[in-house]
Each structure stands twice: as C-alpha cells, then as structure tokens.
Amino acid sequence: MDLQSLLSSKKKAILQKWTDAVLDTYESPGFFKKQKDRFANPIGATISDGLQELYDILLENRELDEAAAPLESIIKMRAVQDFTPSRAVSFVYQLKGIVRQEAAGEKNSEGSRAGLAVFEARLDRVALMAFDLYMECRERLHRIRVNEVLSGRSALTDGTKCVSARLKREQAEAADNNQSNRLT
Amino acid sequence: MADTKVEQMSVDVVRDPSMMTGAIPRKDWMDMPVTFKPGNYCYPAKKSIVEYLDKGLPGLFGVPREWQVESDDWQLPENWVEIILQGMRERLDKFRSFKVFMDICVRCGACADKCHFFLGTGDPKNMPVLRAELLRSIYRGNFTKAGRILGSIAGGRPMTFEVLKEWFMYFYQCTECRRCSVFCPYGIDTAEITMMARELLHLVGVGTNWILEPAANSNRTGNHLGLQPHTFKQNAEFLLDDIEEVTGVKLQNLTFNRKGAEVLFVIPSADVFADPGIFTFMGYLLIFEHVGLDYTISTYSSEGGNFGSFTNNELMKKLNGKMYAEAKRLGVKWILGGECGHMWRVVHQYMETMNGPPDNLEVPKSPITGTVFENAAAAKMVHISEFTADLIKHDKLKIDKSRNDHRVVTFHDSCNPSRGMGMLEEPRYILQNVCNKFYEMPENTIREQTFCCGSGTGLNTGEIMDLRMRGGLPRANAVKHVEEKHGVNMLSCICAIDRATLLALMEYWNPNVGVCGISELVGNALIMEGEKVRDQDLRFEELAGAGQGEEPGTNEEGE
Numbered sequence: 001m002d003l004q005s006l007l008s009s010k011k012k013a014i015l016q017k018w019t020d021a022v023l024d025t026y027e028s029p030g031f032f033k034k035q036k037d038r039f040a041n042p043i044g045a046t047i048s049d050g051l052q053e054l055y056d057i058l059l060e061n062r063e064l065d066e067a068a069a070p071l072e073s074i075i076k077m078r079a080v081q082d083f084t085p086s087r088a089v090s091f092v093y094q095l096k097g098i099v100r101q102e103a104a105g106e107k108n109s110e111g112s113r114a115g116l117a118v119f120e121a122r123l124d125r126v127a128l129m130a131f132d133l134y135m136e137c138r139e140r141l142h143r144i145r146v147n148e149v150l151s152g153r154s155a156l157t158d159g160t161k162c163v164s165a166r167l168k169r170e171q172a173e174a175a176d177n178n179q180s181n182r183l184t
Numbered sequence: 185m186a187d188t189k190v191e192q193m194s195v196d197v198v199r200d201p202s203m204m205t206g207a208i209p210r211k212d213w214m215d216m217p218v219t220f221k222p223g224n225y226c227y228p229a230k231k232s233i234v235e236y237l238d239k240g241l242p243g244l245f246g247v248p249r250e251w252q253v254e255s256d257d258w259q260l261p262e263n264w265v266e267i268i269l270q271g272m273r274e275r276l277d278k279f280r281s282f283k284v285f286m287d288i289c290v291r292c293g294a295c296a297d298k299c300h301f302f303l304g305t306g307d308p309k310n311m312p313v314l315r316a317e318l319l320r321s322i323y324r325g326n327f328t329k330a331g332r333i334l335g336s337i338a339g340g341r342p343m344t345f346e347v348l349k350e351w352f353m354y355f356y357q358c359t360e361c362r363r364c365s366v367f368c369p370y371g372i373d374t375a376e377i378t379m380m381a382r383e384l385l386h387l388v389g390v391g392t393n394w395i396l397e398p399a400a401n402s403n404r405t406g407n408h409l410g411l412q413p414h415t416f417k418q419n420a421e422f423l424l425d426d427i428e429e430v431t432g433v434k435l436q437n438l439t440f441n442r443k444g445a446e447v448l449f450v451i452p453s454a455d456v457f458a459d460p461g462i463f464t465f466m467g468y469l470l471i472f473e474h475v476g477l478d479y480t481i482s483t484y485s486s487e488g489g490n491f492g493s494f495t496n497n498e499l500m501k502k503l504n505g506k507m508y509a510e511a512k513r514l515g516v517k518w519i520l521g522g523e524c525g526h527m528w529r530v531v532h533q534y535m536e537t538m539n540g541p542p543d544n545l546e547v548p549k550s551p552i553t554g555t556v557f558e559n560a561a562a563a564k565m566v567h568i569s570e571f572t573a574d575l576i577k578h579d580k581l582k583i584d585k586s587r588n589d590h591r592v593v594t595f596h597d598s599c600n601p602s603r604g605m606g607m608l609e610e611p612r613y614i615l616q617n618v619c620n621k622f623y624e625m626p627e628n629t630i631r632e633q634t635f636c637c638g639s640g641t642g643l644n645t646g647e648i649m650d651l652r653m654r655g656g657l658p659r660a661n662a663v664k665h666v667e668e669k670h671g672v673n674m675l676s677c678i679c680a681i682d683r684a685t686l687l688a689l690m691e692y693w694n695p696n697v698g699v700c701g702i703s704e705l706v707g708n709a710l711i712m713e714g715e716k717v718r719d720q721d722l723r724f725e726e727l728a729g730a731g732q733g734e735e736p737g738t739n740e741e742g743e
C-alpha cells in the first residue's frame with residue numbers, strides 16, 4: 001500500500017493515537033479525552049479539531065500555508081501553559097513516530113517507504129511553522145503586558161500613569177522647558 | 185461517615201477513572217511538590233505596604249518584611265505554624281460555614297471539572313475538590329480525632345512549609361468565582377474556603393502586592409489607584425469635554441461631595457481612569473443627565489471595588505464602611521452603584537450585617553419612575569443595571585438603537601453580579617433595548633454557569649499573564665464561537681475588573697473583539713436633549729451608516 005492510502009485507510013486510528021499522545025502531555029488528561037462538549041472542555045476540543053485539520057492538510061497534499069490556522073489554535077494554548085518551548089511544539093513530531101510505526105507494521109512496507117520521506121519533509125516544515133507561531137504568541141503576550149501597563153489598567157504602583165503624578169511631572173517638565181528656553 | 189472514603193481519597197480523587205474527571209495523575213497529589221518560577225506566582229507585598237496596613241489592623245497581615253517567593257526561606261516568624269493553627273481554630277468557631285464546608289464534602293467529584301483553572305491547565309490541584317483538600321487535610325490532621333490519630337490514612341497531614349507553599353500557589357489560582365459551587369450537591373462554596381486560606385496566609389505575612397497595595401490605597405485615599413480628590417474630580421471632568429464633543433451637549437449635573445443630593449453614586453475608580461471604563465462612565469453620566477437624577481459622587485468613597493475582600497473580613501469591612509459613612513456625611517437618601525464586580529459581592533452578601541443597618545438611609549425609590557427597590561431594602565444600595573432597566577421598562581429613555589449597529593455584542597456574566605447576586609436578566613434586558621445585534625454565548629458558559637475572566641480576586645497582575653491566559657481560556661473559547669458564528673466584535677460586561685482583564689484576554693485569544701460596559705452602549709443610544717447629529721460613538725468611532733441616518737430630533741422638548 002502506498003503511504004497515501006495508508007494514511008487515509010488508517011486515518012481514524014492514527015488520529016486517535018496522535019490526539020491521545022498530545023493530551024497525555026497534560027497532568028490529568030483523562031477528562032480532556034472524555035468530555036465531548038467543546039465548551040466544557042476547550043483544551044480537548046481545540047486539540048482534537050486542530051490535529052484533525054492538520055492531518056487532512058497533510059493527507060490531501062494541500063498547501064502548507066493552510067496549516068497555519070489549525071496550528072495556531074493549538075500553539076496559542078500551549079504557549080501559555082506550563083511547557084518548555086520544545087514540549088509546547090513537540091506534538092508535531094509525535095505524528096512522525098506514529099505514522100512510521102503504522103507503515104512498518106504493514107506487510108509490504110516497501111510501498112509506503114517512498115512516500116514517507118515526502119510526508120516527513122512536509123511535516124518538518126509544519127514543525128518549523130510551529131516554532132514561528134510559538135514565538136509570535138510569546139511576543140503577543142509580552143505586548144499585552146506592556147499595553148496593560150501603558151493603558152493605565154495596571155497603573156497603581158509605579159506612578160507612570162497616575163494622573164496626579166503625570167500632572168506633576170508635566171508641570172515640572174514645562175517649568176524645565178521654560179527654564180531652558182530662557183537660558184538659550 | 186465520610187471517613188470510610190477518606191483512606192482512599194488522597195489518591196482516588198484524581199486517579200479513579202470512574203470519577204467525572206477520569207484524571208490519572210502520576211503520583212499521589214500530596215506528594216507533588218510545588219515549584220515557583222517566574223510567571224506562576226504574584227509578587228509579594230512590599231514591606232512598607234504591610235507596615236501601613238499593620239498600623240490600622242495590627243497582626244492581621246503578619247510581620248512586615250521583604251521576602252522572595254522562590255526562596256526556601258520566607259522569613260516566617262518562628263511560631264508560624266502555631267499562628268496558622270490558632271487562626272484556623274478561631275475561624276472554625278467564628279464562621280459556621282467554614283466548619284461545615286470542612287466536614288461535609290463527600291468527594292463526589294461533581295465540582296472537579298468545573299473550574300476554569302483546571303480546564304485551562306489540566307493541573308489536578310486546580311480541581312475545586314482538591315483545592316479545598318489542601319486546607320481540609322490540615323483541618324483533619326489537627327482538628328479531628330481520626331486525623332490526629334491516623335494522620336494521612338484519615339486524609340490528614342501536619343502543617344509544613346511545603347503545605348504553605350501549596351496554599352500560596354493554589355489559593356492564588358482560585359478567583360473565588362463560585363462556579364464549582366453551582367454543581368456541588370451540598371452547596372460547598374470553595375470560594376469561601378479560598379477566602380479562609382487567604383486570611384490564614386495573611387496572618388503569617390504571606391500576601392501579594394497587587395492586592396495589598398490597592399487595598400492600602402483604598403484605605404488612604406478612597407480608591408485603589410491612590411488618586412487624590414482633586415485628581416479624581418479633574419479626571420472625571422475631562423470626560424465631560426469628550427461627551428460634549430461627541431454629543432454636542434455640555435452636561436450640567438455632575439457634582440462631587442455635594443451635601444443634600446438624593447443619591448450617592450459609587451463607582452469602580454477605574455471607570456474615571458482607564459480605557460475602556462471611561463466610556464462606561466460617560467454612559468452613566470448621560471443616563472443621569474437624561475432623566476435629571478439628583479446625584480453626587482464622593483471623592484472619599486471613590487472606589488466600589490473592595491480589595492479588602494481578597495484579604496480578610498476586617499479589611500473588607502473597613503473599606504466597605506466608607507460607603508455608608510459618606511452616605512451619612514452627605515445626607516443622601518440611598519446609594520446607587522456602578523458596573524463593578526466584587527463591590528457587589530460584598531454589598532449583596534456582607535454589607536448589611538457588616539456595617540449596617542444604615543439607619544440614616546431610606547429604602548431606595550427611583551425618583552423618576554417611583555419604583556421602590558424592595559430587593560435593596562436592607563443594604564439601601566441599587567445596581568445601575570437595575571436602575572437603567574427600570575427606566576427603560578417605564579419608557580423614560582429615548583433610545584436610538586441603530587447607533588450601536590456597528591457593534592455585534594455578546595454578554596459576559598461577571599461572576600460576582602451573576603452568581604454572587606443573581607443579576608442575570610437586567611443587563612440582558614438593557615442590551616436588547618439598546619442594540620440590534622446581541623447574541624448569547626453557549627448556554628453552559630453564561631448565567632449561573634458563566635466562566636470567569638480568569639483574573640479576578642486580585643489576580644489581574646502582569647507578572648502572571650500566562651496564568652491569566654490559561655484561566656481565561658474557557659471564557660475566550662466561548663467568545664471565539666460567537667465571533668465565528670455571528671461576527672461578534674464586542675464583549676460587554678458589568679464589572680470593572682472584567683473590563684480590564686477581558687481586554688488582555690481578547691487581545692490574546694480573539695484580537696478582533698473589543699470590551700465594553702453596558703452603560704457605554706446605553707450612552708451611545710441615548711437621544712439627548714439638544715444634541716447634535718451623532719456620527720460618532722463615545723469612543724469617537726464612526727457609527728454604522730453615519731451621515732445618512734434620520735435626524736435624531738424626535739426630542740419633544742427640542743425646538
């Protein structure tokens with residue numbers, strides 16, 4: 001069987017393994033695997049939907065640009081959870097192992113071997129996209145922190161946004177300017 | 185009775201797949217140590233702040249000192265274990281609910297998967313039942329016979345530094361939102377257990393700066409930002425200019441500290457200060473001017489939010505007391521409160537017994553509609569949404585709904601007004617009357633079952649942004665759904681902390697969705713006497729179809 005047919009005939013089993021493997025990176029994954037209501041279980045739903053979409057893109061040989069959206073939905077979550085960067089994105093690679101295993105288990109694995117190299121090359125590109133997305137998420141998070149300080153929503157301890165402190169500073173600056181204007 | 189289960193409890197509660205959670209942890213939870221690292225804890229309170237609070241309420245905030253959360257030496261007093269146990273003993277005597285909650289949990293697990301922190305992290309100690317167990321195990325180990333004799337076999341354990349660390353970690357990963365309590369067949373309120381744990385932590389000087397500094401500010405100047413009266417007034421008045429620019433109307437009725445006003449209006453101070461609360465504030469003022477309410481704002485009771493409620497009963501009481509004191513000083517008849525969250529939890533649940541009854545106040549009666557707010561007969565304080573909904577019901581507001589047509593709105597039930605005080609219908613009634621495009625989020629994420637913003641109870645601080653994003657995931661996930669399905673671009677709410685925290689949450693998860701208070705939308709829609717052609721909303725953003733609408737001159741009194 002060529003790899004394409006293998007990926008398509010074993011889709012359900014492979015996806016299940018992949019999803020379980022990713023959910024197993026959480027400390028108590030049982031609930032995430034079981035609860036089917038997507039609003040009661042956002043992690044479980046986001047991961048299983050995202051992985052399925054990614055799998056379809058790989059299976060149907062679609063443009064890899066399309067992988068950005070499902071990838072982002074998962075990475076966005078893992079980027080703020082308690083994972084190291086490598087663990088946060090490692091789920092992409094987990095598919096490699098699973099597919100290899102499935103391919104090796106075939107009676108005539110010759111057929112799928114050729115396809116495997118291409119498949120893995122594509123998967124590597126997805127993994128690289130995942131790194132970029134991870135960084136983007138972290139940067140977004142830092143921007144939000146800065147925005148929060150600047151907007152005054154967090155203004156209380158440092159006085160940067162305290163209106164009276166600002167007024168005083170502005171008055172002082174104005175006085176300074178007058179002073180220096182006079183000197184020049 | 186429950187003790188037959190206790191033996192297995194420490195493992196079962198997370199291991200047994202027949203539990204609703206199906207969770208399978210790697211180890212017994214009692215053996216999983218906590219590790220603090222940047223991003224997972226709040227900064228400890230500054231020494232100067234604790235010194236200040238200690239002057240007013242000696243002993244309740246521990247010994248003022250500098251300490252590091254990541255260090256293994258928190259500079260605790262030598263007898264800290266004794267202080268905690270003594271504190272626990274006193275509270276078990278004083279608060280019956282605390283004792284009951286310690287005794288009656290049957291570990292059915294119904295609450296386990298209901299907490300947004302569990303749903304966003306997968307950390308079993310964020311299951312409400314285990315969160316409570318962190319404290320309950322100490323209760324058992326020290327205050328029950330079985331626990332004292334059998335120790336961990338009976339689910340008890342001694343108070344150690346490791347336990348203290350656990351408390352600091354997990355009772356600051358609970359926003360006291362009470363979602364779990366909705367599902368508990370015994371009505372156990374984990375939020376109250378968290379309150380007790382935080383009281384105990386404060387006794388040994390373990391508190392966060394983000395909570396204690398605003399609390400100290402509120403005590404000193406009347407609001408959490410530490411704004412002084414003139415600044416507070418000045419800022420509010422700046423907003424009058426903005427209102428004039430948008431509507432063409434110069435409002436006349438805003439006053440401060442005016443004796444003899446009929447109504448004292450108390451707001452969360454962020455509403456005069458921070459975006460997007462300022463637009464909500466503009467909405468309040470437009471409503472009051474529209475109906476000619478005789479109101480005043482106090483610059484001393486200039487904070488609805490009660491940061492004391494995140495520390496202990498005493499500070500909560502002290503900060504809350506300012507409202508009645510100001511109401512008395514100014515001689516008003518009743519108090520109206522703005523769109524605030526925990527202010528309402530305190531007002532609704534504790535104010536009347538803590539600082540009341542306020543003998544100088546009357547049962548609130550709307551001077552415009554004549555409605556008597558019987559529900560507020562005890563505390564004498566009415567919520568702005570009740571007030572506005574009543575005005576709409578009696579047809580006292582002239583409204584042009586289409587002015588919110590550029591907004592596709594959904595509504596987030598903030599935990600305190602919704603679960604805390606049962607205010608579910610009024611905000612929705614208002615929304616249905618002031619905008620054409622209002623869509624609800626899924627049923628199991630709103631009303632009593634609403635998901636917390638993830639940053640309440642003093643967790644809205646920058647250093648734990650990651651944690652806030654995890655905790656807010658279930659809420660954001662529901663917003664995403666209505667954004668995709670209906671094109672929702674505005675998340676409305678009636679809580680000042682939410683207006684701040686949801687903004688950060690949306691920026692991360694759903695960047696195309698803005699955040700607003702309900703009164704802002706009312707302000708947009710109100711047809712003011714003598715107004716100009718309105719082509720912008722209160723944010724100076726273009727209205728939908730601006731320039732081609734009909735004249736807003738349906739105004740009876742207009743020339």
Ligand code: SF4
Nearest residue numbers: 299358359361362364
């Ligand atoms: S009160 Fe809210 S945050 Fe605290 S344990 Fe219950 S659901 Fe979680």
Ligand code: SF4
Nearest residue numbers: 289291292293295368
């Ligand atoms: S739902 Fe109530 S009784 Fe059941 S485990 Fe939770 S707190 Fe205990």
